[in-house]
Amino acid sequence: MSVIGVQSLDTGNFEHHLLARSQKKKNRKKNIMVSLMLTSMVDMFSMLVCFLLITFSSNPEVNILNGVELPKANSGVAVKEASVIAITKDELFLDQERIGTVKQLLRNPRPLARRLEKVKKNWTELHPGVEFTGRMNFQADKSVNSITISTIMGILTGASFNIIQMATLPGGFNAKTQQQ
Amino acid sequence: MSRLRGKKELNSELNLTPLVDLFSTIVCFLLIAAVWVQVSALEVKQSYGTEGAPSKVQNYELNIAYVKDNQIQAEFKKGRRKNVVKAAGTDFETALEDLNAKIKGWMEKNKDAVIAAAFIKPKKSVDYGQLVSTMDVLRQNNLSNIGIVKLGDR
Numbered sequence: 447m448s449v450i451g452v453q454s455l456d457t458g459n460f461e462h463h464l465l466a467r468s469q470k471k472k473n474r475k476k477n478i479m480v481s482l483m484l485t486s487m488v489d490m491f492s493m494l495v496c497f498l499l500i501t502f503s504s505n506p507e508v509n510i511l512n513g514v515e516l517p518k519a520n521s522g523v524a525v526k527e528a529s530v531i532a533i534t535k536d537e538l539f540l541d542q543e544r545i546g547t548v549k550q551l552l553r554n555p556r557p558l559a560r561r562l563e564k565v566k567k568n569w570t571e572l573h574p575g576v577e578f579t580g581r582m583n584f585q586a587d588k589s590v591n592s593i594t595i596s597t598i599m600g601i602l603t604g605a606s607f608n609i610i611q612m613a614t615l616p617g618g619f620n621a622k623t624q625q626q
Numbered sequence: 627m628s629r630l631r632g633k634k635e636l637n638s639e640l641n642l643t644p645l646v647d648l649f650s651t652i653v654c655f656l657l658i659a660a661v662w663v664q665v666s667a668l669e670v671k672q673s674y675g676t677e678g679a680p681s682k683v684q685n686y687e688l689n690i691a692y693v694k695d696n697q698i699q700a701e702f703k704k705g706r707r708k709n710v711v712k713a714a715g716t717d718f719e720t721a722l723e724d725l726n727a728k729i730k731g732w733m734e735k736n737k738d739a740v741i742a743a744a745f746i747k748p749k750k751s752v753d754y755g756q757l758v759s760t761m762d763v764l765r766q767n768n769l770s771n772i773g774i775v776k777l778g779d780r
Contacts, residue, residue: 484642491649498656508665517758521765522666583667588755592748595757600776603672611667612758619722619759619766 508613510585511539517588518618525611526581529565533586533598540565548594555601562605582607668761672773686736688729688744688769690760692752696721698760702732702741718756726763733767743771 508525510516513534532539538548540561545551551558570578582602586595599610689701693712698721702709711732713725733739744764748757757774764772 484646488642488645488649491646491653495649495652495656498653498660502656502660508661508663510663510665516665517755519666519668519758519762519765521762522668525665525667586754588753588758590754591750592752592754592757593750595754596748596774596776599670599672599774603776608672610670610672612670612761613665613667614758614762616664616666619719619726619762 508583509542510613511542513537514585514587515589516585516613516615518616519614520616520618520620522614522616525583525613528579528581528583528611529569530583530585531598531602533590533594535587535589538598548590548598551601552594552597558598558601559605562602562607566606578606580606580608582610583613584610585613668758668765668772670761670772670774685742686739688741688764690725690744690746690764692747692749695751698722698725700725700728700732702736702739704739718759722759722763725760726767729763729767741769743773744769745773745775747775 509530511532511534514532529541530539532542533548536547536549538545538551538558540558543561545558545561566578584599584602602608602610685704687703689703691699691701693699696717697712697714700711700713702711709732711728713721713728715721715724733741746757746760746764761772
């Protein structure tokens with residue numbers, strides 16, 4: 447009897463019931479709390495910000511003129527803020543302003559000397575009661591003739607700019623490695 | 627009593643999202659604005675004369691001159707006394723290495739002597755990069771008072 451009873455069950459309905467139940471299980475919303483651990487991320491960000499702010503404030507902004515390939519040196523020190531004279535292969539700039547071609551200025555240095563006088567005057571007006579430091583940042587392309595360099599340095603010295611900071615990039619000859 | 631029972635729990639968690647937003651913006655700004663090229667400087671004091679009170683220490687003057695593309699002359703001068711050393715190599719770099727060794731050797735030999743100033747005489751065939759390399763060698767030998775001679779001055 448019982449066997450007959452089982453057989454009499456509607457198998458189609460049962461399958462449908464099972465399918466509906468599994469569908470219900472899938473649709474049931476799971477209450478999973480997804481929380482990111484933000485503390486370590488905030489720590490990392492704050493350290494990064496501190497580091498970047500320190501490096502940002504310690505180095506004065508140095509703009510390297512286009513067309514100037516700086517020479518390399520190992521014993522360079524930190525650059526101090528001052529006016530910048532830049533010499534490309536054939537042109538000369540003072541504080542990003544073109545003064546003239548190197549050839550012209552070597553023949554007639556008056557325009558450069560006049561501009562240097564102006565720079566000095568502005569400095570003394572901005573720093574009343576302070577002795578003129580005579581500091582100048584010097585950027586020149588590494589392929590420029592050394593005689594051209596010395597002549598322009600002579601013009602700078604003539605205009606009371608006696609401390610010349612020659613901009614360099616790290617690298618070059620290393621006496622310590624040579625010793626080893 | 628019923629009021630107390632119905633009180634909701636206070637959410638004491640900090641809302642970190644705007645903080646993270648702010649930090650990421652600052653980091654982006656600083657990364658973009660930062661100067662990554664490390665520019666350093668070699669300081670040159672362009673003036674003559676190192677006159678001071680006479681001291682017991684022997685003050686020398688070092689004059690560097692470029693003889694050939696691969697030959698550099700170093701002259702240690704004190705009054706009339708001159709000591710000329712020639713550094714040579716296959717090219718400019720090896721000549722510089724030799725110059726470094728020669729200066730070191732001279733300094734070890736004359737331990738009492740102090741080089742007050744060093745002057746570099748430029749040459750047409752020598753470019754600015756080579757001039758700076760020479761200055762770098764002098765600097766690495768603890769010579770801080772370096773000047774570049776303007777042609778016709780000396």
